[in-house]
Amino acid sequence: MEDAPEQKRILTSLAYHWTEADRAVIRFPKSRSLEYSGLFTDGGMASMGxxxxxxxxxxxxxxxxxxxxxxxxMRCLNTQSKDVVGMLPAYRDLATFAHDALRALSATGMLSKYSGKCLYFILCQDRCIGCTGFGSFLFLPTGCRCCFSCIETNPEMVVVSASTAAALFGLANEALRQITIITTVSGDYGISQKTHRKRIRIVSRQEARKVGILIHGSEEEMERAVALGIRRGNVPRENDRLPKVANRSIPQPPCANDTLRFMACTPFPYLNVQRRRIDKGVCCRGCEYNWHRRDEDFPSGYDVSQNLFRKQNKTFLRMNFSSTSKPVVRRGCCGMTIS
Incomplete structure:
Protein backbone atom coordinates (compact mmCIF):
# COMPACT_ATOMS: atom_id res chain seq x y z
CA MET A 1 0.00 0.00 0.00
CA GLU A 2 1.42 3.34 -1.07
CA ASP A 3 1.66 6.45 1.08
CA ALA A 4 -1.02 9.08 0.45
CA PRO A 5 0.21 12.08 -1.59
CA GLU A 6 0.20 14.32 1.50
CA GLN A 7 2.17 11.72 3.47
CA LYS A 8 4.69 11.42 0.66
CA ARG A 9 5.18 15.17 0.63
CA ILE A 10 5.75 15.27 4.38
CA LEU A 11 8.17 12.34 4.35
CA THR A 12 10.11 13.64 1.35
CA SER A 13 10.45 17.12 2.87
CA LEU A 14 10.99 16.35 6.55
CA ALA A 15 12.28 12.77 6.86
CA TYR A 16 15.11 10.54 5.67
CA HIS A 17 16.51 7.10 6.40
CA TRP A 18 19.74 7.33 8.40
CA THR A 19 22.00 5.00 6.44
CA GLU A 20 25.04 5.69 8.66
CA ALA A 21 23.30 3.80 11.45
CA ASP A 22 22.84 0.74 9.23
CA ARG A 23 26.52 0.84 8.33
CA ALA A 24 27.47 0.93 12.03
CA VAL A 25 26.22 -2.62 12.68
CA ILE A 26 26.37 -6.01 10.94
CA ARG A 27 25.40 -5.53 7.33
CA PHE A 28 26.08 -7.11 3.94
CA PRO A 29 26.52 -5.65 0.44
CA LYS A 30 23.55 -6.27 -1.83
CA SER A 31 25.81 -7.98 -4.33
CA ARG A 32 26.79 -10.65 -1.84
CA SER A 33 24.99 -13.99 -2.15
CA LEU A 34 22.86 -15.29 0.71
CA GLU A 35 24.96 -17.28 3.15
CA TYR A 36 21.96 -19.38 4.07
CA SER A 37 21.20 -20.10 0.40
CA GLY A 38 20.57 -23.72 1.35
CA LEU A 39 17.21 -22.54 2.66
CA PHE A 40 16.18 -21.66 -0.88
CA THR A 41 17.41 -24.68 -2.83
CA ASP A 42 15.08 -27.07 -4.62
CA GLY A 43 13.65 -29.91 -2.58
CA GLY A 44 15.28 -33.33 -2.57
CA MET A 45 13.71 -36.78 -2.65
CA ALA A 46 13.51 -37.60 1.08
CA SER A 47 10.11 -38.34 2.60
CA MET A 48 8.28 -36.26 5.20
CA GLY A 49 7.15 -39.49 6.83
CA MET A 74 13.16 -29.47 6.23
CA ARG A 75 12.47 -27.35 3.18
CA CYS A 76 15.14 -29.30 1.31
CA LEU A 77 13.55 -32.73 1.93
CA ASN A 78 11.27 -32.80 -1.10
CA THR A 79 8.91 -30.70 -3.17
CA GLN A 80 6.03 -31.14 -0.71
CA SER A 81 8.08 -30.00 2.29
CA LYS A 82 9.38 -27.07 0.24
CA ASP A 83 5.81 -25.95 -0.42
CA VAL A 84 4.68 -26.53 3.18
CA VAL A 85 7.54 -24.51 4.68
CA GLY A 86 7.22 -21.86 1.99
CA MET A 87 3.57 -21.28 2.93
CA LEU A 88 4.45 -20.80 6.61
CA PRO A 89 3.94 -17.04 7.27
CA ALA A 90 6.92 -16.84 9.61
CA TYR A 91 9.28 -18.34 7.05
CA ARG A 92 7.78 -16.57 4.05
CA ASP A 93 7.80 -13.07 5.56
CA LEU A 94 11.18 -13.33 7.24
CA ALA A 95 12.80 -14.68 4.07
CA THR A 96 11.13 -11.95 2.01
CA PHE A 97 11.45 -8.88 4.23
CA ALA A 98 14.32 -9.64 6.63
CA HIS A 99 16.75 -11.69 4.54
CA ASP A 100 19.73 -9.52 5.54
CA ALA A 101 18.95 -10.13 9.22
CA LEU A 102 18.79 -13.87 8.54
CA ARG A 103 22.14 -13.60 6.80
CA ALA A 104 23.56 -11.87 9.89
CA LEU A 105 22.16 -14.63 12.11
CA SER A 106 23.75 -17.22 9.86
CA ALA A 107 27.14 -15.47 9.74
CA THR A 108 27.27 -15.16 13.54
CA GLY A 109 26.22 -18.76 14.21
CA MET A 110 22.82 -17.69 15.53
CA LEU A 111 20.44 -19.07 12.91
CA SER A 112 19.64 -22.11 15.07
CA LYS A 113 19.12 -20.12 18.28
CA TYR A 114 15.69 -18.60 17.65
CA SER A 115 12.49 -20.22 16.44
CA GLY A 116 10.59 -18.96 13.42
CA LYS A 117 7.77 -18.05 15.81
CA CYS A 118 10.08 -15.90 17.95
CA LEU A 119 11.65 -14.03 15.03
CA TYR A 120 8.28 -13.50 13.37
CA PHE A 121 6.86 -12.03 16.57
CA ILE A 122 9.75 -9.56 16.73
CA LEU A 123 9.31 -8.73 13.03
CA CYS A 124 5.69 -7.74 13.69
CA GLN A 125 6.48 -5.63 16.77
CA ASP A 126 7.92 -2.13 16.49
CA ARG A 127 8.96 -1.05 19.99
CA CYS A 128 12.50 -0.89 21.31
CA ILE A 129 13.02 -3.13 24.36
CA GLY A 130 14.78 -0.33 26.23
CA CYS A 131 12.55 2.69 25.54
CA THR A 132 9.22 3.70 24.00
CA GLY A 133 10.62 4.53 20.55
CA PHE A 134 10.81 2.54 17.35
CA GLY A 135 13.55 -0.08 17.38
CA SER A 136 15.10 -0.55 13.96
CA PHE A 137 17.76 -3.08 15.03
CA LEU A 138 17.89 -6.65 16.32
CA PHE A 139 20.13 -7.30 19.35
CA LEU A 140 21.36 -10.82 18.62
CA PRO A 141 22.36 -12.06 22.12
CA THR A 142 18.81 -11.74 23.47
CA GLY A 143 16.76 -11.57 20.27
CA CYS A 144 15.06 -8.24 21.00
CA ARG A 145 14.45 -4.99 19.16
CA CYS A 146 16.47 -1.93 20.04
CA CYS A 147 17.05 1.60 18.81
CA PHE A 148 20.39 3.25 18.06
CA SER A 149 20.44 5.21 21.33
CA CYS A 150 19.88 2.05 23.38
CA ILE A 151 22.67 0.24 21.53
CA GLU A 152 24.98 3.02 22.74
CA THR A 153 23.64 3.61 26.24
CA ASN A 154 21.42 0.80 27.58
CA PRO A 155 23.37 -1.19 30.21
CA GLU A 156 21.55 -4.37 29.21
CA MET A 157 23.22 -4.15 25.80
CA VAL A 158 26.80 -4.20 27.06
CA VAL A 159 28.69 -7.05 25.40
CA VAL A 160 32.09 -8.50 26.25
CA SER A 161 34.25 -11.27 24.87
CA ALA A 162 33.47 -14.78 26.12
CA SER A 163 36.86 -14.99 27.82
CA THR A 164 36.26 -11.69 29.61
CA ALA A 165 32.84 -12.87 30.80
CA ALA A 166 34.40 -16.06 32.14
CA ALA A 167 36.97 -14.06 34.10
CA LEU A 168 34.50 -11.44 35.37
CA PHE A 169 31.92 -13.90 36.68
CA GLY A 170 33.94 -17.04 37.47
CA LEU A 171 32.48 -19.16 34.65
CA ALA A 172 33.95 -22.42 33.41
CA ASN A 173 33.38 -23.67 29.87
CA GLU A 174 30.28 -25.64 30.91
CA ALA A 175 28.72 -22.45 32.23
CA LEU A 176 29.56 -20.47 29.12
CA ARG A 177 27.55 -22.97 27.09
CA GLN A 178 24.44 -21.73 28.89
CA ILE A 179 24.92 -18.28 27.38
CA THR A 180 24.25 -17.24 23.81
CA ILE A 181 27.68 -16.79 22.22
CA ILE A 182 28.05 -14.79 19.01
CA THR A 183 30.93 -15.18 16.59
CA THR A 184 31.52 -11.68 15.26
CA VAL A 185 31.76 -10.80 11.56
CA SER A 186 34.83 -8.93 10.37
CA GLY A 187 34.15 -5.43 9.07
CA ASP A 188 33.83 -1.76 10.04
CA TYR A 189 31.61 -0.91 13.01
CA GLY A 190 30.25 2.08 14.87
CA ILE A 191 29.77 5.62 13.62
CA SER A 192 33.56 5.90 13.66
CA GLN A 193 33.75 2.84 11.34
CA LYS A 194 36.40 1.11 13.39
CA THR A 195 37.82 -1.90 11.53
CA HIS A 196 37.69 -5.36 13.12
CA ARG A 197 39.43 -8.01 11.04
CA LYS A 198 39.62 -10.76 13.64
CA ARG A 199 36.50 -12.75 14.49
CA ILE A 200 35.93 -13.20 18.22
CA ARG A 201 33.26 -14.70 20.46
CA ILE A 202 31.13 -12.22 22.39
CA VAL A 203 28.28 -12.49 24.90
CA SER A 204 25.82 -10.25 26.67
CA ARG A 205 27.43 -9.12 29.91
CA GLN A 206 24.06 -8.98 31.64
CA GLU A 207 23.20 -12.57 30.67
CA ALA A 208 26.66 -13.80 31.71
CA ARG A 209 26.24 -12.10 35.07
CA LYS A 210 22.87 -13.76 35.63
CA VAL A 211 24.35 -17.18 34.93
CA GLY A 212 27.27 -16.39 37.23
CA ILE A 213 24.99 -15.49 40.13
CA LEU A 214 22.86 -18.59 39.55
CA ILE A 215 25.85 -20.94 39.47
CA HIS A 216 27.68 -19.40 42.44
CA GLY A 217 24.51 -18.99 44.51
CA SER A 218 24.68 -15.24 45.12
CA GLU A 219 26.43 -12.14 43.89
CA GLU A 220 28.64 -12.10 46.98
CA GLU A 221 29.74 -15.71 46.41
CA MET A 222 30.40 -14.93 42.77
CA GLU A 223 32.62 -11.97 43.66
CA ARG A 224 34.49 -14.09 46.22
CA ALA A 225 35.07 -16.86 43.64
CA VAL A 226 36.33 -14.35 41.11
CA ALA A 227 38.74 -12.88 43.67
CA LEU A 228 40.11 -16.38 44.37
CA GLY A 229 40.31 -17.28 40.71
CA ILE A 230 37.65 -19.99 41.03
CA ARG A 231 35.58 -20.87 37.98
CA ARG A 232 32.50 -23.02 38.31
CA GLY A 233 30.64 -24.79 35.55
CA ASN A 234 27.65 -26.36 37.29
CA VAL A 235 25.00 -26.39 34.60
CA PRO A 236 21.64 -25.01 35.81
CA ARG A 237 18.69 -27.36 35.49
CA GLU A 238 16.21 -26.62 32.73
CA ASN A 239 13.56 -25.54 35.24
CA ASP A 240 15.89 -23.06 36.91
CA ARG A 241 15.09 -19.50 35.95
CA LEU A 242 17.81 -16.91 35.68
CA PRO A 243 17.45 -14.41 38.53
CA LYS A 244 16.43 -10.83 37.98
CA VAL A 245 19.44 -8.78 38.95
CA ALA A 246 20.08 -5.06 39.04
CA ASN A 247 22.41 -3.36 36.59
CA ARG A 248 24.34 -1.51 39.26
CA SER A 249 27.60 -3.40 38.64
CA ILE A 250 27.49 -2.69 34.90
CA PRO A 251 29.49 0.42 34.05
CA GLN A 252 28.08 3.58 32.55
CA PRO A 253 27.85 3.81 28.74
CA PRO A 254 31.29 3.46 27.17
CA CYS A 255 32.86 5.87 24.73
CA ALA A 256 31.95 5.96 21.05
CA ASN A 257 34.88 3.69 20.18
CA ASP A 258 33.33 0.74 22.04
CA THR A 259 32.17 -1.06 18.92
CA LEU A 260 31.43 -4.49 20.42
CA ARG A 261 27.80 -3.43 20.96
CA PHE A 262 27.42 -2.70 17.26
CA MET A 263 28.96 -6.06 16.37
CA ALA A 264 26.04 -7.72 18.16
CA CYS A 265 23.29 -5.88 16.25
CA THR A 266 21.86 -5.86 12.74
CA PRO A 267 19.14 -3.81 10.98
CA PHE A 268 15.71 -5.36 11.43
CA PRO A 269 12.65 -3.87 9.68
CA TYR A 270 9.11 -3.80 11.02
CA LEU A 271 6.32 -5.60 9.17
CA ASN A 272 2.85 -4.07 9.29
CA VAL A 273 0.88 -7.29 8.81
CA GLN A 274 -2.42 -5.59 8.02
CA ARG A 275 -0.95 -3.38 5.28
CA ARG A 276 1.63 -5.99 4.19
CA ARG A 277 4.21 -3.27 4.29
CA ILE A 278 7.78 -3.14 5.57
CA ASP A 279 9.10 -0.11 7.47
CA LYS A 280 12.79 0.54 8.17
CA GLY A 281 12.16 3.84 9.97
CA VAL A 282 12.93 7.48 9.22
CA CYS A 283 14.66 10.32 11.06
CA CYS A 284 13.86 14.04 11.17
CA ARG A 285 15.74 16.32 8.74
CA GLY A 286 15.37 19.23 11.13
CA CYS A 287 17.17 17.32 13.88
CA GLU A 288 19.89 16.39 11.39
CA TYR A 289 20.23 20.08 10.46
CA ASN A 290 20.54 21.05 14.15
CA TRP A 291 23.24 18.41 14.63
CA HIS A 292 25.36 19.64 11.74
CA ARG A 293 24.94 23.28 12.81
CA ARG A 294 25.57 22.62 16.49
CA ASP A 295 28.81 24.60 16.68
CA GLU A 296 27.20 27.69 15.17
CA ASP A 297 23.70 27.69 16.60
CA PHE A 298 24.12 26.44 20.17
CA PRO A 299 26.00 27.88 23.16
CA SER A 300 29.21 26.25 24.35
CA GLY A 301 27.58 24.90 27.51
CA TYR A 302 24.95 22.92 25.62
CA ASP A 303 25.41 19.16 25.95
CA VAL A 304 25.55 18.24 22.28
CA SER A 305 26.22 14.52 22.70
CA GLN A 306 23.33 13.95 25.09
CA ASN A 307 20.75 16.15 23.38
CA LEU A 308 21.31 16.94 19.73
CA PHE A 309 22.85 13.61 18.73
CA ARG A 310 20.13 11.64 20.51
CA LYS A 311 17.47 13.68 18.72
CA GLN A 312 19.28 13.33 15.43
CA ASN A 313 19.33 9.52 15.64
CA LYS A 314 15.76 9.08 16.94
CA THR A 315 13.89 6.91 14.46
CA PHE A 316 10.16 6.95 13.70
CA LEU A 317 7.86 4.65 11.78
CA ARG A 318 6.91 6.28 8.48
CA MET A 319 3.23 6.18 9.44
CA ASN A 320 3.86 7.73 12.86
CA PHE A 321 6.10 10.45 11.50
CA SER A 322 3.47 11.43 8.94
CA SER A 323 0.67 11.50 11.49
CA THR A 324 2.63 13.68 13.93
CA SER A 325 3.69 16.06 11.18
CA LYS A 326 0.33 16.31 9.44
CA PRO A 327 -1.58 18.96 11.44
CA VAL A 328 -1.90 22.51 10.15
CA VAL A 329 1.71 23.66 10.62
CA ARG A 330 3.09 20.41 9.17
CA ARG A 331 6.18 20.26 11.37
CA GLY A 332 8.95 17.81 11.85
CA CYS A 333 9.61 16.54 15.38
CA CYS A 334 11.90 19.52 16.03
CA GLY A 335 9.51 22.14 14.62
CA MET A 336 10.93 22.34 11.10
CA THR A 337 8.18 23.11 8.56
CA ILE A 338 7.74 22.09 4.95
CA SER A 339 9.23 24.69 2.61
Missing part, protein backbone atom coordinates in the same frame (compact mmCIF):
# COMPACT_ATOMS: atom_id res chain seq x y z
CA UNK A 50 4.12 -39.28 9.11
CA UNK A 51 4.27 -35.50 9.09
CA UNK A 52 2.78 -35.64 5.60
CA UNK A 53 -0.42 -37.08 7.10
CA UNK A 54 -1.06 -34.08 9.35
CA UNK A 55 -3.46 -31.26 8.39
CA UNK A 56 -1.64 -28.16 7.16
CA UNK A 57 -2.77 -26.08 10.17
CA UNK A 58 -1.36 -28.63 12.63
CA UNK A 59 1.84 -28.98 10.63
CA UNK A 60 2.34 -25.22 10.57
CA UNK A 61 1.80 -25.05 14.34
CA UNK A 62 4.65 -27.53 14.75
CA UNK A 63 6.94 -25.88 12.23
CA UNK A 64 6.59 -22.46 13.88
CA UNK A 65 8.43 -23.85 16.90
CA UNK A 66 11.46 -24.91 14.86
CA UNK A 67 14.52 -22.72 14.53
CA UNK A 68 15.17 -21.16 11.14
CA UNK A 69 18.06 -23.48 10.34
CA UNK A 70 15.87 -26.53 10.90
CA UNK A 71 13.13 -24.99 8.75
CA UNK A 72 15.64 -24.62 5.95
CA UNK A 73 16.74 -28.23 6.33
Missing amino acids: RLALLPLEVLHSILRELDFESLGT
